[in-house]
Amino acid sequence: MSGSIVLVHLAGAVALLLWATRMVRTGVERAYGDVLRQKLRSTMRNPFLSAGTGAALAIALQSSTAVTLLIGSFAGSGIVTGLSGILAVRGAEVGSALVAKILSYDLSLLVPICLIAGTVMFRATEERSWRQLGRIVFGVGLMILSLQMMNAATEPLRDSSLLPVIIDYLSGDPVTAFLLAGLMTWLFHSSIAGVLLLMALAGKGIIHPELAIVMVLGVNLGSSVIAPLLTRGAPPAERVVPLGNLLMRGAGSIVMLALYMTFRPRMDFLGADAVSQIVNAHILFNVIILIAGIPLSGLVLKATEAVVALSQPAEPEQPGEMEELSALNKAALAHPGQALANATREVVRVCEIIEIMLRRIIELYEAPDPKKMSELAALDDRVDRLHAGIKLYLARIATGEMSEREAARCQELLGACVKLEQVGDIIVRNMLPQAQKKLKRGIDFTPEGWRELSGFHAAVLANARLAFNLLVNRDPVTARQLVAEKDRLRDVEKETSRRHFERLREGTEKSVETSSIHLDTIRDLKQINSLLASIAYPVLEESGELSGSRLRAI
Numbered sequence: 001m002s003g004s005i006v007l008v009h010l011a012g013a014v015a016l017l018l019w020a021t022r023m024v025r026t027g028v029e030r031a032y033g034d035v036l037r038q039k040l041r042s043t044m045r046n047p048f049l050s051a052g053t054g055a056a057l058a059i060a061l062q063s064s065t066a067v068t069l070l071i072g073s074f075a076g077s078g079i080v081t082g083l084s085g086i087l088a089v090r091g092a093e094v095g096s097a098l099v100a101k102i103l104s105y106d107l108s109l110l111v112p113i114c115l116i117a118g119t120v121m122f123r124a125t126e127e128r129s130w131r132q133l134g135r136i137v138f139g140v141g142l143m144i145l146s147l148q149m150m151n152a153a154t155e156p157l158r159d160s161s162l163l164p165v166i167i168d169y170l171s172g173d174p175v176t177a178f179l180l181a182g183l184m185t186w187l188f189h190s191s192i193a194g195v196l197l198l199m200a201l202a203g204k205g206i207i208h209p210e211l212a213i214v215m216v217l218g219v220n221l222g223s224s225v226i227a228p229l230l231t232r233g234a235p236p237a238e239r240v241v242p243l244g245n246l247l248m249r250g251a252g253s254i255v256m257l258a259l260y261m262t263f264r265p266r267m268d269f270l271g272a273d274a275v276s277q278i279v280n281a282h283i284l285f286n287v288i289i290l291i292a293g294i295p296l297s298g299l300v301l302k303a304t305e306a307v308v309a310l311s312q313p314a315e316p317e318q319p320g321e322m323e324e325l326s327a328l329n330k331a332a333l334a335h336p337g338q339a340l341a342n343a344t345r346e347v348v349r350v351c352e353i354i355e356i357m358l359r360r361i362i363e364l365y366e367a368p369d370p371k372k373m374s375e376l377a378a379l380d381d382r383v384d385r386l387h388a389g390i391k392l393y394l395a396r397i398a399t400g401e402m403s404e405r406e407a408a409r410c411q412e413l414l415g416a417c418v419k420l421e422q423v424g425d426i427i428v429r430n431m432l433p434q435a436q437k438k439l440k441r442g443i444d445f446t447p448e449g450w451r452e453l454s455g456f457h458a459a460v461l462a463n464a465r466l467a468f469n470l471l472v473n474r475d476p477v478t479a480r481q482l483v484a485e486k487d488r489l490r491d492v493e494k495e496t497s498r499r500h501f502e503r504l505r506e507g508t509e510k511s512v513e514t515s516s517i518h519l520d521t522i523r524d525l526k527q528i529n530s531l532l533a534s535i536a537y538p539v540l541e542e543s544g545e546l547s548g549s550r551l552r553a554i
Helices: 003-043 047-061 064-076 082-103 110-123 128-159 163-172 174-188 191-203 209-230 236-263 274-310 336-366 370-396 404-441 447-473 476-505 509-513 515-542
Strands: none
Touching (some): 003 047, 003 128, 047 064, 064 209, 082 128, 082 209, 082 274, 174 191, 174 209, 174 236, 191 209, 209 274, 336 370, 370 404, 404 515, 447 476, 447 515, 476 515
16 A cells, blocks of 8 residues: 555544544533533632542543633633642643543444444434433544544554654654654644554554654643644733643653653553553653642742733833724625625624623622623623614615515514624623622522522523524524524423522522522523524524414414
8 A cells, every 4th residue: 555545544544533532522512511611610719629620621521722721711711710720731631641541442342332322312302412412422433433543544554665764763863753743733733633643653563662752742742832822812811821731741741851861761661562651651741740730830820920921012102992893884785785794794793792791791690700790891882882883784775775585684683683782781781780789798699509590591601602603504403493492491490490499498598698689690591592592583484484473273
């Protein structure tokens, strides 16, 4: 088999592994993401639990980079401290290494089982949680299948005449091998994929353990660079945790490389074969960095904060208010198709602001902050300005040039914009005062009450994202799902209220103190969900799936 064909097969195996990893991660995020975030918020307040929490989250999401970005965003919003965030990421790296260890075993029998079970779960029901669980199981099957493909793709490399020359060169130049592995991992955006590829090559005897261990250190360097690059344009507070991870893991890999090249220790204690030595070296490295990072976390945090501060541009002497760009080009008003596209872009901007407001309001319920409350109110003012501009722009489109379909789209966008403005008003005029009341009284929800409230909010936020996507793709399947979720949440609201009144009858003190806040918030969230679900009606009406009335015929 020619070298180019071998590379195509190997690239296909790596691509399938990356795709399967993403499938598992997105399935976990969609089914359990909000629950995981709530658990993370509570456990991350304890630095000693942070590392374990990060490890568990990395195993669930199949990616330490995803965990780093998530924790970095929490640190940026003040939900967790930078110290806890850095320790949690250290644990996430250990969790990611454990995933590679699990995948190093012979799991070939699980491939057909996972593929069959995942397909059945995904197709047997419309229930979101079961469909996402099927997605996760199917993704695990694809991950194991990709490893089999990788092993098969590397088999012909044994007979290559060029590869031994390259391996000999890299063996004599460990720094180049180290940097090459780092570049490879950065291109993959996955340390798991990098380590598994090295294991496949070592398992076929193509690279020897000494070279592979040097490249494992390079994999850790490449993995530590990914998150800082992805957050380079983020607010300074969100960049602290990713940069802290780069400082600890990246610098640690360089130090370890220097020590390894100096002392050349035997690696027999890591395992009896090359594959075991590679994966165990990967785990050992991250455990060492975790242990070393515990006493050094405070110093690393200060150094990272200093680096972030230095990278910020100086404030202008006379700062002025930046002009807010608008998609509402007046020159396009005579061309309805272009004008409606412009209006759609502007409505999408409103959607983005509403999503930010929805995410921030629950954070203010959990950790009230007067400054952040003022910022949230300012966002509603921005929504009002955008709403007024969109409404005026749609009214000025040349109606005489519109087709019937364009006229319907114009009304759809206008209705959606009005509903989004109402959602913003509910958040600021109804829910924000509840958070302020909670701050003023110094009261807390019961664990059961907060779990119900945050779970209900998570469902509404998920539905909001469906509604925002629907404005663009106008997919009837998404529209049906959105309306079905409205009916489901109505039942959830009834059950939540029933459980709340049960706690009141039992005389739970915290339930009595927070009763009005709890019930009013559930009511507001339900109203928000209803407004967002109504965005689906024009799509369903156009596809002929909307009845004229919900009243039962007499």
